[in-house]
Amino acid sequence: MTAAPRHFHYVKNDLCAEDVTLQAVAEKYGTPLYVYSAAQIRDNYRAYDVALSRTLGRGAYTICYACKANSNQAVLELLRKEGAGADIVSAGEMQRALAAGIAPDKIIFSGVGKTAEDIDAALTAGVVHINIEAEAELDLIAAIAKKRRVTAQVAVRVNPNVDAGTHAKITTGKKENKFGIDIEAVPALFKRGRKLAYVEMNGVAVHIGSQLTSLTPFKRAYQRLAKLVVTLRQQGATLTRVDLGGGIGIAYRGDETPPDLHLYALMVRDVFAGLGVHLCLEPGRSIVGNAGVLLSRVVQIKKGTAKSFAIIDAGMNDLLRPALYDAYHGLSPVRKSSGRRLTYDVVGPVCESSDIFLSAEKLSPLSVGDLVVLRDAGAYGAVMSSAYNARPPAGEVLVAGKKHARIRHPQTVQDLIDQDIVPAWI
Numbered sequence: 395m396t397a398a399p400r401h402f403h404y405v406k407n408d409l410c411a412e413d414v415t416l417q418a419v420a421e422k423y424g425t426p427l428y429v430y431s432a433a434q435i436r437d438n439y440r441a442y443d444v445a446l447s448r449t450l451g452r453g454a455y456t457i458c459y460a461c462k463a464n465s466n467q468a469v470l471e472l473l474r475k476e477g478a479g480a481d482i483v484s485a486g487e488m489q490r491a492l493a494a495g496i497a498p499d500k501i502i503f504s505g506v507g508k509t510a511e512d513i514d515a516a517l518t519a520g521v522v523h524i525n526i527e528a529e530a531e532l533d534l535i536a537a538i539a540k541k542r543r544v545t546a547q548v549a550v551r552v553n554p555n556v557d558a559g560t561h562a563k564i565t566t567g568k569k570e571n572k573f574g575i576d577i578e579a580v581p582a583l584f585k586r587g588r589k590l591a592y593v594e595m596n597g598v599a600v601h602i603g604s605q606l607t608s609l610t611p612f613k614r615a616y617q618r619l620a621k622l623v624v625t626l627r628q629q630g631a632t633l634t635r636v637d638l639g640g641g642i643g644i645a646y647r648g649d650e651t652p653p654d655l656h657l658y659a660l661m662v663r664d665v666f667a668g669l670g671v672h673l674c675l676e677p678g679r680s681i682v683g684n685a686g687v688l689l690s691r692v693v694q695i696k697k698g699t700a701k702s703f704a705i706i707d708a709g710m711n712d713l714l715r716p717a718l719y720d721a722y723h724g725l726s727p728v729r730k731s732s733g734r735r736l737t738y739d740v741v742g743p744v745c746e747s748s749d750i751f752l753s754a755e756k757l758s759p760l761s762v763g764d765l766v767v768l769r770d771a772g773a774y775g776a777v778m779s780s781a782y783n784a785r786p787p788a789g790e791v792l793v794a795g796k797k798h799a800r801i802r803h804p805q806t807v808q809d810l811i812d813q814d815i816v817p818a819w820i
């Protein structure tokens with residue numbers, strides 16, 4: 395299994411992050427607030443490491459955490475200390491990963507639309523490989539590598555045309571998606587790439603989507619990739635690295651059955667056995683998703699004729715996933731209360747009808763001032779927040795045992811105002 399979320403738990407009636415009550419956290423740091431458990435992040439990372447080392451053996455793989463899921467420097471440093479590398483999709487994420495001390499030889503640069511500046515920065519830093527997602531990127535890399543007199547290590551991100559069976563907005567491995575290069579076109583691209591100076595084409599990569607709850611699409615994509623490795627070798631390519639992407643889902647509702655990591659590792663071993671390639675993995679959500687909550691306070695209870703609304707002080711600007719992907723984040727009270735459960739729509743204060751977290755959810759009675767959390771908000775939460783409605787994004791706090799610390803300052807409205815420039819000629 396991916397590690398069970400055991401570090402957010404009730405002690406009597408109080409919800410705690412590790413050894414700290416969220417009541418105390420809210421009193422000290424205010425709301426809305428992202429709160430992460432360091433132990434949960436470590437457990438999640440180690441669950442991968444244990445499953446992979448037992449099945450593939452140490453040294454056969456690198457776990458390159460997908461920074462986009464949560465790129466707070468404290469999270470990156472914590473994972474670097476566990477041994478993680480990084481999967482990055484922008485020069486900005488590279489700067490973050492390097493600032494957290496992650497060695498360039500453990501950094502993979504994926505992503506569509508890399509600019510010449512991005513590639514230059516990656517080659518200067520010496521990242522382990524760049525995953526190209528378009529033919530033209532190859533020529534751009536070759537030209538910049540020549541100028542810099544370095545050899546670029548290049549992998550091709552393959553679009554295997556496999557349906558990941560996940561939400562359409564987080565599906566990336568079908569022909570109609572913008573990601574990767576059609577698998578049929580890859581052999582010709584390798585032939586061309588191998589003739590280029592300053593470029594070493596030595597890997598293939600795949601990432602078919604996010605929040606996958608079945609092993610089947612992974613297996614289908616990986617089998618296509620393994621077959622491709624054989625084809626490419628037959629035509630003379632030296633292939634040393636295969637990047638398996640991320641995508642393993644987590645249980646948001648509790649009834650999903652994300653792939654068991656040991657079964658995943660066994661499947662990977664079966665598919666790639668005998669090919670003698672180094673494997674890279676790029677998990678994001680499954681490392682940090684269940685390690686974070688969005689702590690919030692009820693600001694109003696509004697009984698309409700059709701519905702009862704619980705309005706909380708976190709909005710879609712803080713956690714966009716429900717509005718964007720119809721994603722479910724369950725709600726737990728910070729202090730358990732008794733009483734017959736009532737049906738609520740839990741909504742934020744933003745002026746958008748899609749600023750709704752839960753619809754017709756049966757919950758213990760809520761009152762103004764109550765603290766609640768939206769669960770499993772550690773991945774694609776804070777990183778996707780905005781200042782819409784001039785609501786400064788929430789701060790972030792990390793808990794480890796009895797310790798807790800702010801890991802991001804909440805912005806203030808004055809910060810937002812200060813970023814704007816009013817030309818003198820207005």
Ligand code: LLP
Pocket residue numbers: 460462463481504505564601603604605639640641642676677678679680715719773774
């Ligand atoms: N590698 C690549 C190349 C990716 O594009 C992604 C995610 C990952 C790895 C990590 O995937 P994960 O293990 O986290 O599933 N904002 C969306 C998710 C977008 C994922 C984009 N790519 C959400 O909130 O569901």
